[in-house]
Amino acid sequence: MPSFPRAADASTRNTQLRANLRHATHTIRAKRATAVAELDDWSRLRAAGAAIKDRTLRHLDHYLERLESAVTAAGGHVHWAADAEEANRIVTELVQATGEREVVKVKSMATQEIGLNSALATAGITAYETDLAELIVQLGDDLPSHILVPAIHRNRGEIRDIFAERMAQWGRPAPEGLTDAPADLAEAARLHLREKFLNAKVGISGANFMVAETGTLVVVESEGNGRMCLTLPETLISVVGIEKVVPTFQDLEVFLQLLPRSSTAERMNPYTSTWTGTTDEDGPRAFHLVLLDNGRTDTLADTVGRQALRCIRCSACLNVCPVYERAGGHAYGSAYPGPIGAILTPQLRGTGSEVDASLPYASSLCGACYEVCPVAIDIPEVLVHLRERVVEGGPASVRGTRTVIKPAKGHAAERAAMRAARWTLDHPRVLRTGQRLASRTRRFHPRRLPGPGRAWSDTRELPRVPEESFRDWWQRTRGESRTEGRKTT
Amino acid sequence: MRVALFITCVNDTLYPRTGQAVVTLLERLGVEVGFPDAQSCCGQPQFNTGYRHQTEPLVRRYATAFRDYDYVVTPSGSCAAMVRDNYPRIGAKAAAEGRGQELADAAAEAVPKTYELTEFLTDVLEVTDVGAYYPHTVTYHPTCHGLRMLGLGDRPRSLLAAVRGLTLVELPGAEECCGFGGTFAVKNAAVSAAMGADKARNITATGAEAVCTVDNSCQMHIGGTLARQGSTVRPVHIAEILASTEGNVW
Numbered sequence A: 001m002p003s004f005p006r007a008a009d010a011s012t013r014n015t016q017l018r019a020n021l022r023h024a025t026h027t028i029r030a031k032r033a034t035a036v037a038e039l040d041d042w043s044r045l046r047a048a049g050a051a052i053k054d055r056t057l058r059h060l061d062h063y064l065e066r067l068e069s070a071v072t073a074a075g076g077h078v079h080w081a082a083d084a085e086e087a088n089r090i091v092t093e094l095v096q097a098t099g100e101r102e103v104v105k106v107k108s109m110a111t112q113e114i115g116l117n118s119a120l121a122t123a124g125i126t127a128y129e130t131d132l133a134e135l136i137v138q139l140g141d142d143l144p145s146h147i148l149v150p151a152i153h154r155n156r157g158e159i160r161d162i163f164a165e166r167m168a169q170w171g172r173p174a175p176e177g178l179t180d181a182p183a184d185l186a187e188a189a190r191l192h193l194r195e196k197f198l199n200a201k202v203g204i205s206g207a208n209f210m211v212a213e214t215g216t217l218v219v220v221e222s223e224g225n226g227r228m229c230l231t232l233p234e235t236l237i238s239v240v241g242i243e244k245v246v247p248t249f250q251d252l253e254v255f256l257q258l259l260p261r262s263s264t265a266e267r268m269n270p271y272t273s274t275w276t277g278t279t280d281e282d283g284p285r286a287f288h289l290v291l292l293d294n295g296r297t298d299t300l301a302d303t304v305g306r307q308a309l310r311c312i313r314c315s316a317c318l319n320v321c322p323v324y325e326r327a328g329g330h331a332y333g334s335a336y337p338g339p340i341g342a343i344l345t346p347q348l349r350g351t352g353s354e355v356d357a358s359l360p361y362a363s364s365l366c367g368a369c370y371e372v373c374p375v376a377i378d379i380p381e382v383l384v385h386l387r388e389r390v391v392e393g394g395p396a397s398v399r400g401t402r403t404v405i406k407p408a409k410g411h412a413a414e415r416a417a418m419r420a421a422r423w424t425l426d427h428p429r430v431l432r433t434g435q436r437l438a439s440r441t442r443r444f445h446p447r448r449l450p451g452p453g454r455a456w457s458d459t460r461e462l463p464r465v466p467e468e469s470f471r472d473w474w475q476r477t478r479g480e481s482r483t484e485g486r487k488t489t
Numbered sequence B: 001m002r003v004a005l006f007i008t009c010v011n012d013t014l015y016p017r018t019g020q021a022v023v024t025l026l027e028r029l030g031v032e033v034g035f036p037d038a039q040s041c042c043g044q045p046q047f048n049t050g051y052r053h054q055t056e057p058l059v060r061r062y063a064t065a066f067r068d069y070d071y072v073v074t075p076s077g078s079c080a081a082m083v084r085d086n087y088p089r090i091g092a093k094a095a096a097e098g099r100g101q102e103l104a105d106a107a108a109e110a111v112p113k114t115y116e117l118t119e120f121l122t123d124v125l126e127v128t129d130v131g132a133y134y135p136h137t138v139t140y141h142p143t144c145h146g147l148r149m150l151g152l153g154d155r156p157r158s159l160l161a162a163v164r165g166l167t168l169v170e171l172p173g174a175e176e177c178c179g180f181g182g183t184f185a186v187k188n189a190a191v192s193a194a195m196g197a198d199k200a201r202n203i204t205a206t207g208a209e210a211v212c213t214v215d216n217s218c219q220m221h222i223g224g225t226l227a228r229q230g231s232t233v234r235p236v237h238i239a240e241i242l243a244s245t246e247g248n249v250w
Helices: A004-011 A015-037 A042-058 A060-073 A084-098 A109-114 A116-122 A132-139 A156-170 A182-199 A225-231 A249-263 A296-300 A305-310 A316-320 A322-327 A338-349 A354-361 A368-372 A379-392 A412-425 A428-440 A451-457 A470-478 B009-014 B016-028 B044-049 B052-065 B077-096 B102-113 B117-124 B144-149 B155-161 B189-205 B216-228 B238-243
Strands: A077-081 A102-105 A126-129 A202-205 A209-211 A216-221 A235-241 A271-276 A286-292 A394-398 A401-405 B003-005 B071-074 B114-116 B137-140 B167-169 B210-213 B234-237
Touching: A004 A322, A004 A354, A004 B189, A015 A249, A015 A316, A015 A322, A042 A060, A042 A249, A042 A305, A060 A077, A060 A209, A060 A286, A077 A084, A084 A109, A084 A116, A084 A202, A084 A235, A084 A286, A102 A182, A102 A225, A109 A116, A109 A235, A109 A286, A116 A126, A126 A132, A132 A156, A132 A182, A156 A182, A182 A225, A202 A225, A209 A249, A216 A225, A216 A249, A225 A271, A296 A305, A296 A338, A296 A394, A305 A338, A305 A379, A316 A322, A316 A338, A316 A368, A322 A338, A322 B189, A338 A354, A338 A368, A338 A379, A354 A379, A368 A379, A368 B144, A379 A394, A379 B044, A379 B052, A412 A428, A412 B044, A412 B052, A428 A470, A428 B009, A470 B009, A470 B016, B003 B016, B009 B016, B009 B216, B016 B238, B044 B052, B044 B077, B052 B077, B052 B102, B071 B102, B071 B117, B077 B102, B077 B114, B077 B144, B102 B114, B114 B117, B117 B155, B117 B238, B137 B155, B155 B167, B155 B238, B189 B216, B210 B216, B210 B238, B216 B234, B234 B238
Parallel strands: A077 A286, A102 A126, A102 A202, A202 A235, A235 A286, B003 B071, B071 B114, B137 B167, B137 B210, B210 B234
Antiparallel strands: A209 A216, A216 A271, A394 A401
16 A cells, blocks of 8 residues: 555545545535534533543453353354454354355444455455445445445446446346436445345344443444344344443443434434344344454553544544545545544554555644544544654554554654754754844745655745844844843833 | 743744734733743644654743743744643653653643733733724635634634724635645645645635735745735735734735
8 A cells, every 4th residue: 555645646636536525525514513513512422422432441341341241141152353364264254154155244344444355255255235335335346435435436427337337247237227316326226235135144244332231232324224234134243343332221322412413414313223142033043243353452552542442433534634535535545544544543553554654644633623523532632642653663552562663664864854953943043043044045045945845845835035034133123132021010 | 911922933934024013013002022032943843743752842942931921922823732732741741751740840831821812912911903904805714723722713803803994704614724734734745735725716716815814834835825826815924914003004
């Protein structure tokens, strides 16, 4: 994966992509603001959401063990997966044990994170995505570019073309003469997917929440396709990150208000499905819960970065982010794009690769993401914290062991420049000499800069260096005697 | 009351007129100001790029330079936010790293007396009409750190609304970042330029003669983009508008 700046350099030039993203994010953004403004206790709900998550994270081991007991008592099976490889192996073996070669899936960020579909494909098992947007992405050999709206980067015309060209290879073909009217596109997807739902013996899901006291899993969705996946198959396998647990059923009260308003700008999402183990004569006969760590325990060990684990995947931060709006989701090179991806991914995967080391810098620190976050994750704070890890290294938890990590590669020149700048700034006399030199040579300053500065002067005029700095003006007009300030009453 | 100016490294080096406007304005309002020569940069470029340890001497310098004053006034929302939001963090982290309370104490001293200019005018001096005259059509871009970290709210707008001769026009998408973001403008040049271009287009569409900000750094990015687009809209710091009078149009 290329670094974020390189990927974004290409995607910002894609005018169709820019237009699609702009239209979609601005629409959701405006609707969300209206939906949130309807509640006069929003700030208290937000604080409650953050507090519940923080308390749960502080005692995560306790609540996870409680969850395991409750799920087992309700007839389910719990599996623990330390990383993506282990989770994929567990799920593959569970599917193979059923003898099936096809599964239907509810949209799931966790399975996207671990690359489950390709792991299943390697084992000869085909996974069918049933969320409309995920279906568009899968048929188009594409990757999701948004948490809530994975096909946000596609417009209606593009979706029509994908359906017409690709549906036949995956099952029921698109109707003849398919138009790009939303109702026609939805109907084509409905007919295509119905075949899958009725034939599937195995369903795979994620979950938005897991309730420790009852062992209940919760999925909130808009289309009802998820509920089909959760109820029709004989075997249900849910892959869920360990941070999704909440202590009690009553805690859902807070999150079922925060999540839909923040994500889809709805007062209540159309479908809220809950399942607890197995029930005779109703729903799946076998239920497996795969609890996924994959870097979450390491993230929990970081006192600043752990707040990223509060995330309820609403994607409000993506929809307000000016960087996401221009760069698009693919540039982030991870299942989690946008501001939350920029802090979550480098924590889950570490900052060793080029793309992961560049993600904490994929923000202008404007703070719009923090402002909209329904669980008050201070994303700018974590971004800066992770930048420090990239350039200076430092203590971190890697696979459960405390260690001191080295700085990422490629920052030596920047580090030297920062040190030199700091030294100059900490010696105002040197700073003054530099300013005077810049003023004296102002006629000879180039209009275009070399090196890293070129990135600036390619698209912006440089400010002209003035004849005299403020410091010198003050000294000239106020004099030495007044330099330390006039004492006043 | 003893008031010191914190004229930030960007103001000092590239926009001295902004600092001169602050002096003119505050002296006109009867405030006598000092400029401690030991002051320097707030450390934001280093801190926001991940070089926290490089900012520590600058935190110390700030606290020492302004020790003898009751208030520190700066014409930069961003630098005021650096002091108020991040100095305590830097102090706390140094303490957590076992290097004592010294930086935390320096932060505790600096934070409560640091004010962004428009805050100082409205909250401390309690004025909104500063007697300014500026016969131009102006649009206002609320810079991100002033807006979200300091929570300046309507303060700059209410000051502009009281300026005689000034026509304030709304900026579409005003609260969207201009794309500067310090080293972001260089590290993520393509996205920064795209954000700047959209901001400049919105500004030009207002038909205003000038775009007003509370930060020279955002002004540098917006102004540079406008100039490259051939726009005639002038970027101007709010201090320069507020310093302007009928006898002396800035």
